[in-house]
């Protein structure tokens with residue numbers, strides 16, 4: 001079955017992309033993912049001066065299910081790529097030569113200076129990459145240099161920096177949003193005013209993964225100390241789904257959305273398509289499962305399309321959006337459906353009469 005989708009003029013063999021991070025950290029791993037069947041990739045974020053990027057060890061932390069030990073949340077304090085831009089330029093060229101039909105998006109980040117953003121854009125564009133993703137959203141480390149989410153949290157800066165890039169870019173520009181903001185539509189609309197044609201969401205959520213009760217140190221602990229980091233994996237998916245749906249309902253129709261956050265299988269990916277994502281990106285899922293997870297992603301979406309009678313991925317995009325409403329409207333609909341009695345029966349006064357866990361189960365839909 002044909003899973004291809006054309007987004008902002010870029011033809012993706014399928015809508016599955018590696019998210020920017022360790023899965024796209026050099027040409028070797030990118031090539032391996034295309035060989036495995038991924039439609040595209042957003043490479044690890046690059047900047048002009050890699051020497052300023054110094055990572056720490058350890059830099060990851062996991063939250064596990066109490067019942068099964070499965071990883072449900074993942075925190076990182078990793079920075080952007082620490083590899084020199086010249087090496088990256090060669091690798092971008094080489095990958096595009098070897099994989100002309102797979103989509104390669106360069107993720108870029110720089111300090112607040114027009115000439116730096118424009119120089120980086122020009123250099124990378126010459127290598128033949130298909131598009132740019134502007135990293136306005138890394139929530140830790142880079143912020144100390146006023147980069148990443150330091151820009152994405154301020155819509156005026158988001159608009160200005162996006163316009164610097166789109167002034168010189170001849171290929172599509174996506175802007176990657178931080179979830180560490182009250183209303184994600186504001187920076188998204190600012191990026192669109194600056195010329196972005198796509199919005200990627202979400203980057204990681206600021207978090208502290210835990211505290212070691214033996215040493216009393218917050219984690220991940222580096223030489224006895226810690227900084228808050230970015231949270232990802234399945235625990236963030238409901239927040240990402242909410243933000244993606246708010247974007248899909250709040251930006252002009254011609255703007256594409258690339259959904260990110262906690263996608264681990266085809267079921268998760270389908271939720272993002274249904275809420276308005278034309279492509280999805282996966283980072284932590286690939287770190288935990290390996291690039292072979294693409295087989296299930298493709299097979300699961302194909303099966304869904306056959307079962308539900310969809311003939312293209314595009315047809316699925318945004319299909320569930322019309323079902324969002326207001327609370328007032330839900331109440332009216334419930335009354336109209338003559339279920340007002342059930343509504344009355346679930347008033348707050350009733351809680352004391354039953355065990356709280358039983359009452360919670362009664363009011364849950366899945």
Ligand SMILES: Cc1cc2nc3c(=O)[nH]c(=O)nc-3n(C[C@H](O)[C@H](O)[C@H](O)COP(=O)(O)O)c2cc1C
Nearest residue numbers: 019020021045076202203232233261262282283284
């Ligand atoms: C270890 C790690 C490194 C990351 N590095 C980057 C990065 O360099 N640039 C970027 O835009 N996002 C980066 N991200 C964020 C991911 O691309 C993604 O937005 C986020 O993790 C949520 O998706 P996920 O749950 O599929 O990982 C990184 C995430 C992780 C876990």
